[in-house]
Amino acid sequence: MTDIWDIIEKAHESGASDVHFSAKAKIMLRIEGKLQVFGGERIESKNIEEFLLSITDEKEREHYEKDGELLFSYSSERAGRFRAFALRQERGISLVIRFIPSEIPDIGSLDFPVEVLNLDENRSGLILISGGFGSGKSTTAAALVQYIGDHYSKSIMTVENPVEYIFKSSNSIIDQKTVEGGTLGTFVRNASKMDTDIIYVGEIEDKEGLEASLSASQRGHLVIATLCIDGVIPLLKNLLGQGDVRDREAIKEKLSDSLIFIYSQRLIKDCDEKQRILHEMLFFDQAVKNLVKEEKYVEINSMMRSGKREGMMTYEDHLSRLRYLNKIS
Numbered sequence: 001m002t003d004i005w006d007i008i009e010k011a012h013e014s015g016a017s018d019v020h021f022s023a024k025a026k027i028m029l030r031i032e033g034k035l036q037v038f039g040g041e042r043i044e045s046k047n048i049e050e051f052l053l054s055i056t057d058e059k060e061r062e063h064y065e066k067d068g069e070l071l072f073s074y075s076s077e078r079a080g081r082f083r084a085f086a087l088r089q090e091r092g093i094s095l096v097i098r099f100i101p102s103e104i105p106d107i108g109s110l111d112f113p114v115e116v117l118n119l120d121e122n123r124s125g126l127i128l129i130s131g132g133f134g135s136g137k138s139t140t141a142a143a144l145v146q147y148i149g150d151h152y153s154k155s156i157m158t159v160e161n162p163v164e165y166i167f168k169s170s171n172s173i174i175d176q177k178t179v180e181g182g183t184l185g186t187f188v189r190n191a192s193k194m195d196t197d198i199i200y201v202g203e204i205e206d207k208e209g210l211e212a213s214l215s216a217s218q219r220g221h222l223v224i225a226t227l228c229i230d231g232v233i234p235l236l237k238n239l240l241g242q243g244d245v246r247d248r249e250a251i252k253e254k255l256s257d258s259l260i261f262i263y264s265q266r267l268i269k270d271c272d273e274k275q276r277i278l279h280e281m282l283f284f285d286q287a288v289k290n291l292v293k294e295e296k297y298v299e300i301n302s303m304m305r306s307g308k309r310e311g312m313m314t315y316e317d318h319l320s321r322l323r324y325l326n327k328i329s
Helices: 004-013 045-054 058-067 137-151 184-192 207-218 232-240 245-258 286-293 297-306 315-324
Strands: 018-022 025-031 034-043 069-076 080-089 092-100 125-131 155-160 173-178 198-201 222-227 259-269 275-283
Touching: 004 018, 004 034, 004 045, 004 092, 018 034, 018 045, 034 045, 045 092, 058 069, 125 137, 125 207, 125 232, 125 245, 137 155, 137 198, 137 222, 137 259, 155 184, 184 198, 184 207, 198 207, 207 222, 207 245, 232 245, 232 259, 232 275, 232 297, 245 259, 245 286, 259 315, 275 297, 275 315, 286 297, 297 315
Parallel strands: 125 222, 125 259, 155 173, 155 198, 198 222
Antiparallel strands: 018 025, 018 092, 025 034, 069 080, 080 092, 259 275
């Protein structure tokens, strides 16, 4: 019988970011962004099921039996903390494990412009961090939240599904809540009723979550949220296309009034074949807010390219900068 814990431990030691177990298929690891086969053995659905039962509680197992899928996090002594997604599919069970580093990286190591935060005074509004699946956006968001917690005195509440990184409360209070038994929007609304300065939303996935985050930002909270969309312009188009015409107009007004900046990222290979962040960034001054209300995306992109002095840039701008600095080939 396949020892799944042994495989997970070896994958963690090898520096893999993900491990894929799929019934009747070979085990795969993702290392530096590329999938590769681990050994030649095909794993049976029964093995995956027994492992899944061993690392889930009763409530999680009931959810899996009802919905045929489950997203959760788990802390182990053998391989640290990881996020897992289990899915009942045609051949049996699939399970994908993503390792969560024990230490949240320093925001400076991610080339994130922390000087734009300016949180010395109470600041409200919405910060969006976006990127495609596996782009590292959750890590960047976690590093940003931890930086704020270390350098400012704030009351911070996280709303996540599931909780991934475990934050350390130093100068700030950081409380973490897993969404269960309700919607993301409900938990964000509840967090906004507390004496909370900052709300971190693990990932906005629907219109209700977006509207709750916007409302919280307009009630005096700073909301930091992630979305699984690659690129500033695609993100704006997606957000401004939510709901019917009346809804879209209301969301457009709230977005243009609330947004502080959008930071989008993807992972590319550097000269040493290691993954590094490529990002683009848009700040919301009055000129950009007006363009958003008019949905002038070409002009918004031009503003990003011409706003380098303020820290704005497109993916293309950042790519050119990295080439100039000989960071990539």
